[in-house]
Amino acid sequence: MRRADPIGIFDSGVGGLTVAAAIRRVMPDEKLLYLADVARQPYGTKSPRTVTRYAVQAAEFLVGRGIKALVVACNTASAVALEAISERFPSLPVLGVVEAGAAGAVAASVSGRIVVAATEGTCKSMAYERAIAGWRGDSRVTCIPCPLFVALAEEGLTDGPIVESVARHYLAPLFDGSGGEDCLVLGCTHFPLLADALGRLAGPKVRLVDCAQATATLLVETLAGCEAPADTGGGLTLIATDAPERFSRIAQRLFPTMDEASRVELADLF
Structure with missing residues (x-):
């Protein structure tokens, strides 16, 4: 784990941005990498087996981008897939909401x-x-x-x-x-x-x-001693698995202070 590495966050859609916003408020120097699996949302109506498969794939994608911690910003995925993610990446701090x-x-x-x-x-x-x-x-x-x-x-x-x-x-x-x-x-x-x-x-x-706020507080405690250097500059990178333009519009409307919402990468997890 390197202090300047980003924190990975994922959800099935835009809701997890409430967690990203809370983290930014308490850890403004951290780089955040946010993945929205909009191609397969919602998670809440799917079986635990399917949600676990989707969640592990999302985690694998973010780990491949070099994150230092993972926040599962989806209650459904946190409820059924947190153990599977932790077993897949035993050395990575993994937090669920x-x-x-x-x-x-x-x-x-x-x-x-x-x-x-x-x-x-x-x-x-x-x-x-x-x-x-x-x-x-x-x-x-x-x-x-x-x-x-x-x-x-x-x-x-x-x-x-x-x-x-x-x-x-x-x-x-x-x-x-x-x-x-x-x-x-x-x-x-x-x-x-x-x-x-x-x-x-x-x-x-x-x-x-x-x-969201409770998770951000827990993340501060988890990363004590591994915080980003003050000169890192923070920042938020948004990634979506489908329709990045639509995701950007929704994110900008709901979170107008997140000026990065106009730039959304497209990723394929499957």
């Missing part, structure tokens, strides 16, 4: 009654339930699949009546005050883009946990 989000949820919740909004694949894996139970055995975790949230975020519909209607459809029964839920985990990297609408639905007494 699920463990970071679970730790953040335990820290945020007083009652231990935690709701996780996620993809179908993440909920089926029960990864959040296991991770949170490892930190707090008396917790009660309810994982709710919210697949339309991904499409809303990708289309730039991050607030307003459509988002509010879909959010009520999925989550309103859980935040009527009867169950004591006091924490909502945004268990997909697209979901922080909808945070304003989700926060209003959950109410002021419910704390939202952004897995």
Whole structure:
């Protein structure tokens, strides 16, 4: 591992840019290499076997570009493929957003009654339930699949009546005050883009946990002593497996401060 080497990040689409943005805020000198496997998105509706194969291929691509650490910025891939990636690259620091989000949820919740909004694949894996139970055995975790949230975020519909209607459809029964839920985990990297609408639905007494920020904090701890030199200059390289122009437009619309979003490389993983 060389300190000036980039950090690799991958997701099935634009959602993982919430993680990249969080990392840039806390580690501005690091070079980031972001891969979006848009040709095969979404991951959340696919089988664990397929997601694992896709995730390992993405990791192999980024390792081939000389990264010093890998962030799996996809909750579905983190839930089902993290072990396979770590076994494939045993000397590479590999971080997933699920463990970071679970730790953040335990820290945020007083009652231990935690709701996780996620993809179908993440909920089926029960990864959040296991991770949170490892930190707090008396917790009660309810994982709710919210697949339309991904499409809303990708289309730039991050607030307003459509988002509010879909959010009520999925989550309103859980935040009527009867169950004591006091924490909502945004268990997909697209979901922080909808945070304003989700926060209003959950109410002021419910704390939202952004897995992106939690992952960035964990990465700082993981790379202690291996940070990029101050004169490295940082930077973000975006790579997509299909439709780079469309990916660039979406990324620029959702993350206008990422001026690099106008330049997207095209890659083939298969």
